[in-house]
Amino acid sequence: MRRAKTTAAKTAIPKSRRRRAPVAVPKPYHHGDLRRVLIDAALQLVGESGPDAVSVREAARRAGVSPGAPFRHFASRDALMQAVAEEAQRRFRAEIDAALSEAPAGDPLARFRALGMAYLRWAMRNPTHFEIISSRRFFDHDNAEGLSADNAELIELTGRTLAEAFALGQLRAVDLKAVQIAGRALVYGFARMNIDGHFPRWGVDGTEAERTAAAIIDLFIEGIAKQG
Amino acid sequence: MRRAKTTAAKTAIPKSRRRRAPVAVPKPYHHGDLRRVLIDAALQLVGESGPDAVSVREAARRAGVSPGAPFRHFASRDALMQAVAEEAQRRFRAEIDAALSEAPAGDPLARFRALGMAYLRWAMRNPTHFEIISSRRFFDHDNAEGLSADNAELIELTGRTLAEAFALGQLRAVDLKAVQIAGRALVYGFARMNIDGHFPRWGVDGTEAERTAAAIIDLFIEGIAKQG
DNA sequence: CAATCTGTGTAATCGGTGATTACATTCACA
DNA sequence: TGTGAATGTAATCACCGATTACACAGATTG
DSSP, X not given: OOOOOOOTTOOOOOTTTTSOOOXXXXXXXXXXXXXXXXXXXXXXXXXXXXXXGOOHHHHHHHHTOOTTGGGGTOSSHHHHHHHHHHHHHHHHHHHHHHHHHHSOTTOHHHHHHHHHHHHHHHHHHSHHHHHHHHOGGXXXXXXXXXXXXXXXXXXXXXXXXXXXXXXXXXXXXXXXXXXXXXXXXXXXXXXXXXXXXXXXXXXXXXXXXXXXXXXXXXXXXXXXXXTO | OOOOSOSTTOOOOOGGGGSSOOSSOOOOSSOSSXXXXXXHHHHHHHHHHOGGGOOXXXXXXXXXXXXXXXXXXXXXXXXXXXXXXXXXXXXXXHHHHHHHHHSOTTOHHHHHHHHHHHHHHHHHHSHHHHHHHXXXXXXXXXXXXXXXXXXXXHHHHHHHHHXXXXXXXXXXXXXXXXXXXXXXXXXXXHHHHHHTTOGGGGTOOHHHHHHHHHHHHHHHHHHHBTTO
């Protein structure tokens, strides 16, 4: 397992004054809200260097706490990662919901498009956080209650939107399940290409990535829409 | 993945008679082709438990060699992973080329479809090996000569095929670059969904995965083809 | 107010890992 | 035949996740 290093500069407080702390409150024995601080530190690490750079020890270091302390709050590294993923997922959902609330209520296909756009916009701007909620390898998604529920909800939402579009005669295709999976594969694949560093070899640089994202979503929608 | 064997029971042979091994060939000091054996061991590990399960020590264990020995052949774990990826890529290309050689020469769109099908068939059947050649995280792709060249070649091939299809009036869309990237995102996304364990929550099980793959490729091609 | 209980942090330690170094052994070739 | 380049071994290092015994602090209760 590749991890980060850092080595962190060793505060080195003399053990002599442990009993009374006479001057300059040198940091209380009990941390205010270590759990929250650890999650924030891990979120920051994910943002800086990706999920693989997260180590329990480094999070503890950044929280100014001993290497064993985090295990009072998280049974394992995976449990910490899961908490991080849940926070990231919360933000992701907020973006989706915001975009959806601005989309025209009576045009399901436009809403479907807005869904895809919001999905990719967040994924492109937060690739490392997107990775942690999408990849199976950081923790057991089956034990992640909220995460699974949220995902199912999103799948249900896109399915319903697509069904409404079909009912309104906006779609040419009939196999809606295939359309839905294809749509998901398209956006997920695009987001993954970004994460996995494929864009340079496709001549797509950062500035045009979001524009390209819009282009492929529109291409896809033209492909499934009536008289595209 | 604990405790294979090794440790060798110390034997405690006096150094005096090391030169002649009188009975029962005690295993030669020099391995036949350690480099090759290490790659094979790592390939096997990747196939069994995924790229993350590969450790230099475990590969050494399986090769019956000391933990430091592999470093004579690979400067780092990443270098070993790169060698593994190159072997996997070779097999992947073989599958693509075979499929292409069976596709109708005069029908570029059909060839494009065959390309996508071969891509997904191999990816679905060798998910862990596919992952190692696709993900940036196991080694530095920039230093992987053959890999990059191979990828560029494949991109060039699909681009050319698409251009031929357009020249023959098989395509409705005009932005071929967007079509190409969308196509890649589609198949890569589908392969990634499989790797990342998304299919269970989409109600797609192993037996129908390849069928679904065919369905979304056909859906995509209908979307870009003239009078789909 | 004092005793105690419970939660939370520390220190020490374990086994696994990648990596480096000094040394041992072989093999190929001059 | 001897010698040097290849290649394997042994010992060691730092870092990691994880566990355990212990220290401390805050709340509860007599």
